[in-house]
Every structure is written in C-alpha cells, then in structure tokens.
Amino acid sequence: MTRCRDLRGLWFSAPAAVVYLPLIAIPLAYSLYLSFHYWDGRAPAWTAAGIGNYLDMAKDKVFWRSLAHNLVLVAFSLAVQLPVAMLLAVLLERTRRLDGLMRTCVFLPYVLPTVVIALVWRSLITASVPEWLASPDWSLSAILLAVTWRFIGFHTVLYLAGLGMIDRQLYEAARLDGTSEWQCFRHITLPLMKPVIIVSATLAIVGSMKYFDIVFLMTGGDPDHATELLATYLFKMGFAHDRMGYSSAIAVALVVLALGSTVAMLQLKRWSDRRQ
Amino acid sequence: MKAATAARLAILWIAAAVGVLPLVWTACTAFKTDAAVTAGIWSLPLQPTLANFAEVAKSNFSTGLLVSLAVTAGAVLVLLALAALAGYAFAHFNFVGKKCLWITLMAGLFLPVHATLIPLYRIEADLAISRSWLSLVFLAAVYVAFNLSFSVFYLRGFFAQVPSALVEAAAIDGCGSLRVFTRIMLPLSVPALVVVALVDIVMIWNEFVFALVLIRSPKLATLPLAVRNFADDTGLAIPQTCAALTLAALPVIVVFLVAQRKIISGLTEGAVQG
Structure with a gap:
C-alpha cells in the first residue's frame, strides 16, 4: 500500500x-x-578561471558600490517603508467608511507592470525636476521613491490581514484599564504582529537584494553607477560587456545573499515563534 | 478625539492620493501636445489631442497586446494544471523525495531570477529558436516554471484543508486517484484556482526581464517590451510615452478593480501563512 x-x-x-x-x-x-x-x-x-572571477569581484569598486545600494534599499524599506505601512494599516483598520476605496488606491501600484511604474516616475520626474535623475547624489532617492510607491500598499495590506486576526477583546480590556493608544499598540499590537512583521521584513530584505526592474528602466544604473544594483550590474556585465563568467560570479553572490537572508529570517521567525 | 479622527483621515487621504495621482498625471499628459507639456506640466489637457494615441497605434503596441494575451493565457492554463496536480500530491501523498522537491520548489519564491538569465539565453540560442515564434513558447515555459513555486504553495495549502477521509472514501468507492482528483478535488478547488489564476495572470502579464532577454524579434515583443520602446536610451517623448503607459495600465487596473478582493488575498495571504 x-x-x-x-x-x-x-x-x-x-x-x-x-x-x-x-x-x-x-x-x-x-x-x-x-x-x-x-x-x-x-x-x-x-x-x-579558477576563482579568478571572484577575485575580480572582491577588487571591483563598482561591485561593492552596487551592493551598498542594495543595502540602502534594505535599510530604507525596514526603517521607512514598513513603519509607514504599519501606520497606514492601523489607521485603515479603524476607518469604517471609504476604507475600501483607500485600500484600493494604496494597493493599486503593486499590481501595475514594473515598466509602467518605472516610466510613469521617469516621465513625471523628467518633466518636473529634469536634473534629479541625472544627479549622482540624488538619483538613488528617486529610485527609493518609485520602489516605495510600488511596495508600500503590499505591506499595508499584509499588516491589515495581521491586524484582523487580533482579538478585539484584548483592546477593550486594556482600554477599561485606562491604557493609552500608544501603549495598546506597543504592548498588544506589536507583539502579536511579530510573525507578520517578520514575514514582511523577509520579503522586503530579499526583494531589495534582488531588485532590478525599476532601476533598469528608470536610470539603467546611471549616472556613473550611482543607482547600480547587483542585479543591474550583473546584467550589464553579461549582456553589454560580454563577461559571462564575471556576470555569473555576481549572480552566484546574489543567490547566496538572497537565500542566506531568507534562511536567516526563517530562523528568526522560528525562534520568535518558539518564545511565544 | 475629533482632531485625532481628522488627522487620521488626512493621512489616509494623502496616502491614497500619492497612490493614484502619478497615474492621473500620466493619463492627463497622454492627451496633451508636446507644447502643452512644456507650457505647464501640471495643467489639465484643456485642448485634448489624440495624436499621442495615434503614435502608439503605429508602434508594435497592438501586436504586443496580442502576444501578451496569448503568452499569459497559455502559461496560466498549463500552470494551473501542473500546480493543482503537484499541490494535491504534496497535501495528500507521501512519496520518495517529497521533502527535497518541496524545498527546491519553495526556494524559487526567494530566488533572484537574474541568476538564470545567461543560461536561459544560451539554451534558447542553442535551440535556435531566438527569432521564431517558438521563442514565445519558450518564454511561456519559463513563466510556468517561475510561477510554480507560489501556485503549488497556495494550492497545497488549500488541498491540505480537504479531509483525507474524503480522499480515502472516494478511493474505497473504487475511484482511481486520478478520478478522485478530477471528479472531487478539482471542482472543490475552483475558488482557490481562481485566486491562483488571477495572481499568475498579473505576474506574467507584467513580467519584463525574461521577455527582454528571450524575445529578440520586435514583432514578437510582449506588451512590457513594446511599452519600453517609448523610452529608449536617447531619451523619452513624454506625451507619447504617457499614452502608451495609460493604455498599458488600463487592462491591469480594470482586472484589479473587478477582482481586487481575490487578487489582494492571493498576493498577501500566502505570505502571511508562510
């Protein structure tokens, strides 16, 4: 049998x-x-080549710069995007009228083609502040803007789903005790939302490590690698500079980073689940 | 308390406006002439023109629409069949290599697809199909492979809720396992299949980088590639680009508005359960 x-x-x-x-x-x-x-x-x-490509990579300033930009993306998601998404989710949760409409508006960018997202922002920025995308110091902030615009609604809805699973009676009991809104959030919402926050952080971290589309279509990594990411750099090395081995070495590094951070976050989730 | 409510609504309205206004600007700009854009980028198109849309009609936008429709439909149908079978297997059977295959499949959720671009490009070149319509079949197969992880994951979650007793009872009644699957499981799983289909449609319709690498002939360009042609390296013609963007965004927005509850739950629930 x-x-x-x-x-x-x-x-x-x-x-x-x-x-x-x-x-x-x-x-x-x-x-x-x-x-x-x-x-x-x-x-x-x-x-x-032996480990020749990997040695080249270790010496390549642009590789490290690209990795640094990926890490800026990670940091921005964790420090700005996710907290704002949490704020929006908490506010939306308490809105009875029009919450559906607002949810639609906030989530909509996430389902659009990345080509549309990148070119909408490129057109808008080129028309209003033409020097922005050409500035080596500021172009990365334009990327952060477009990426945040795309993903924030996704995380908001993720948090909304998590908030919906929290027992209302916990808040009512706390309010009878005279607990303030902030304390309710700090001591009831946040601890109970921990699993959802870890999931959304994992998606944000891994997503930021492997990000490609919007940068490729908005700036192509320019000016002078100021917005280069690992994925756009390996694409350039392979398809524009014909360095297939080197491009693959960066790809391997990218896979290790993405899967490594996934495993680390899953471990963190397991550990936090066990503590509860 | 009143002030708090007002502040809350203000924040939410601002967020909703930020979500939608860039799209409204794009749609407005699509109806303006170059001169009108230069004169005032925020002004409404008071003398609307359809010239930009005519420009889009002259490009490979309309073939892109048909190509994307065909690739998406084909890939999603195959995807549903494969993912339903596999999701059922992972939920109700024990088999050799189950855990190994499951981990391999789930790793796909977090894998940077860019690590597969050069090899896939080479495979396509070795098959000598780069410039024929077969490259679209290859592209569709790649889309099936890369969306299997989510689809199998979601459907396994659904099938796991179907009690094993139901499967066993049907088997005792003399149903072969394929008949149990087609007669009992598939009809039961229609709601889950709809969610998976919607998510996969959105993913495949929007996909850019595989199409960029695997489609060499302009005649076979998918919609995202056709749209991208409006912004080449030499610069972008803003009103024409906006017309193409408006047309490209429209079908997605319509599908989203019609089925948003299912799309949102498909895209987020899987993540929360995982």
Missing part, C-alpha cells in the same frame, strides 16, 4: 518537477559552473 502511495505522489508531482527543474535548477548549476570560467559569449570554448 505504501509503495502504491509513493507512486501516486510521484506521478502527480512529476509534471511540475519536469518543467521546474530543467528551467530553474539546471540554469542555476550552469551559472555556478560558468562563474569559474572566462567566456565572452561567442568563443566556442570556455577558459578555466
């Missing part, structure tokens, strides 16, 4: 595996292998 069950499960999951593995697992292995070689994308043979 168990053997029979084994086969059923395999048959049912096989079609998905047959599409998933060749198109995802094999390309990943291929990238890893290529990262230990030099190749211009045309020559018939690859040249063994």
Whole structure:
C-alpha cells in the first residue's frame, strides 16, 4: 500500500518537477559552473578561471558600490517603508467608511507592470525636476521613491490581514484599564504582529537584494553607477560587456545573499515563534 | 478625539492620493501636445489631442497586446494544471523525495531570477529558436516554471484543508486517484484556482526581464517590451510615452478593480501563512 502511495505522489508531482527543474535548477548549476570560467559569449570554448572571477569581484569598486545600494534599499524599506505601512494599516483598520476605496488606491501600484511604474516616475520626474535623475547624489532617492510607491500598499495590506486576526477583546480590556493608544499598540499590537512583521521584513530584505526592474528602466544604473544594483550590474556585465563568467560570479553572490537572508529570517521567525 | 479622527483621515487621504495621482498625471499628459507639456506640466489637457494615441497605434503596441494575451493565457492554463496536480500530491501523498522537491520548489519564491538569465539565453540560442515564434513558447515555459513555486504553495495549502477521509472514501468507492482528483478535488478547488489564476495572470502579464532577454524579434515583443520602446536610451517623448503607459495600465487596473478582493488575498495571504 505504501509503495502504491509513493507512486501516486510521484506521478502527480512529476509534471511540475519536469518543467521546474530543467528551467530553474539546471540554469542555476550552469551559472555556478560558468562563474569559474572566462567566456565572452561567442568563443566556442570556455577558459578555466579558477576563482579568478571572484577575485575580480572582491577588487571591483563598482561591485561593492552596487551592493551598498542594495543595502540602502534594505535599510530604507525596514526603517521607512514598513513603519509607514504599519501606520497606514492601523489607521485603515479603524476607518469604517471609504476604507475600501483607500485600500484600493494604496494597493493599486503593486499590481501595475514594473515598466509602467518605472516610466510613469521617469516621465513625471523628467518633466518636473529634469536634473534629479541625472544627479549622482540624488538619483538613488528617486529610485527609493518609485520602489516605495510600488511596495508600500503590499505591506499595508499584509499588516491589515495581521491586524484582523487580533482579538478585539484584548483592546477593550486594556482600554477599561485606562491604557493609552500608544501603549495598546506597543504592548498588544506589536507583539502579536511579530510573525507578520517578520514575514514582511523577509520579503522586503530579499526583494531589495534582488531588485532590478525599476532601476533598469528608470536610470539603467546611471549616472556613473550611482543607482547600480547587483542585479543591474550583473546584467550589464553579461549582456553589454560580454563577461559571462564575471556576470555569473555576481549572480552566484546574489543567490547566496538572497537565500542566506531568507534562511536567516526563517530562523528568526522560528525562534520568535518558539518564545511565544 | 475629533482632531485625532481628522488627522487620521488626512493621512489616509494623502496616502491614497500619492497612490493614484502619478497615474492621473500620466493619463492627463497622454492627451496633451508636446507644447502643452512644456507650457505647464501640471495643467489639465484643456485642448485634448489624440495624436499621442495615434503614435502608439503605429508602434508594435497592438501586436504586443496580442502576444501578451496569448503568452499569459497559455502559461496560466498549463500552470494551473501542473500546480493543482503537484499541490494535491504534496497535501495528500507521501512519496520518495517529497521533502527535497518541496524545498527546491519553495526556494524559487526567494530566488533572484537574474541568476538564470545567461543560461536561459544560451539554451534558447542553442535551440535556435531566438527569432521564431517558438521563442514565445519558450518564454511561456519559463513563466510556468517561475510561477510554480507560489501556485503549488497556495494550492497545497488549500488541498491540505480537504479531509483525507474524503480522499480515502472516494478511493474505497473504487475511484482511481486520478478520478478522485478530477471528479472531487478539482471542482472543490475552483475558488482557490481562481485566486491562483488571477495572481499568475498579473505576474506574467507584467513580467519584463525574461521577455527582454528571450524575445529578440520586435514583432514578437510582449506588451512590457513594446511599452519600453517609448523610452529608449536617447531619451523619452513624454506625451507619447504617457499614452502608451495609460493604455498599458488600463487592462491591469480594470482586472484589479473587478477582482481586487481575490487578487489582494492571493498576493498577501500566502505570505502571511508562510
């Protein structure tokens, strides 16, 4: 009987595996292998590079700058985007009239094509403050604006779902005791929302590490790498500079960073679940 | 208390306005001439023109619309079939390599897709389909693969709520497991399938970077690629771009307004449960 069950499960999951593995697992292995070689994308043979590409990466100022920009994105999401999303969620939760309309407006950007988001902001900024996107010091802030515009509604709705699961009676009991709004938030809402906050932080961190579309379409990493991210840089190295091995090495670093932060956050979630 | 309510509403109205105003500006600008944009970028299009939309009609925007429609429809149908089967398997069967396959599938949720671009580009080149319509089939297959993680995850969660007793009872009644699946499980799971389909439609319709790398022929450009042509490296013609953006955003906005409850729950619930 168990053997029979084994086969059923395999048959049912096989079609998905047959599409998933060749198109995802094999390309990943291929990238890893290529990262230990030099190749211009045309020559018939690859040249063994050992860890040459990784050494280049360690010495490449633009690589580190790109990584720093990714980290700015992470920091901005955690320090500004998520707290504002939490504020909006708490305020929306208490609004009875028109809350649906407001929720729609705040969430709408998230479902738009990234091409539309990037070009709406590029057009708007080019028309109103033309020097903004060209400024090496300020162009990254334009990216932060567009990225926040895209994602804040998503996190707001995530928090709303979490708030909806909190037992109202907790607040009523606290209010009878004369607890202030802030204390209610601090001692009831925040602790109970911890699992949701960790999930949203995980998505924000991993999303910021692998971000590509809006930067590629708004600035292309320019001016002079002022908005370059790891993903846009590896894309340039592979598809514009024909350095396939180097591009793959950056890709491997990106995968390690993204999956590493995912595992770290899942561990944090497990630890915080256990403490409750 | 009154002041607090006013402040709360003010913050929310500002947030809602920030969400929508850039789109309103884009739609307004789409109806203005170049001269009108230069004269005042915030002014309303008092003498609206359709010239920008005519410009869009001359581009590959309309073929992009059809291409995106075909790729999205094909990919989503295959995706639903594969994800429903796999979601059911993960919820109700034990099999060799189950845990391993599950972890591999779920890693896809957090994977930077950019690490697969060069290999996929090479595979496509080796198949010698880069310039034929088969590249669209390849693109659709890639979309299926990259949206399986979420779809299987969501459907497994749904099927896990169906009591095993129901599965066993049907099996005892002499139903083969495929018949149990098609006759009992699939009809039960229609609401979950609708949510997954909507999320996948939005994801695939909007997708940009795979299309950029895998589609070489302008005739086969998907909608996002066709829209991107309006802003090449030399600069962008703002009113024409805005017309293309308005048209490109419209179908997504309509679908979102019609099915927003399901789309929002699909996009967020999966995250909260995980």
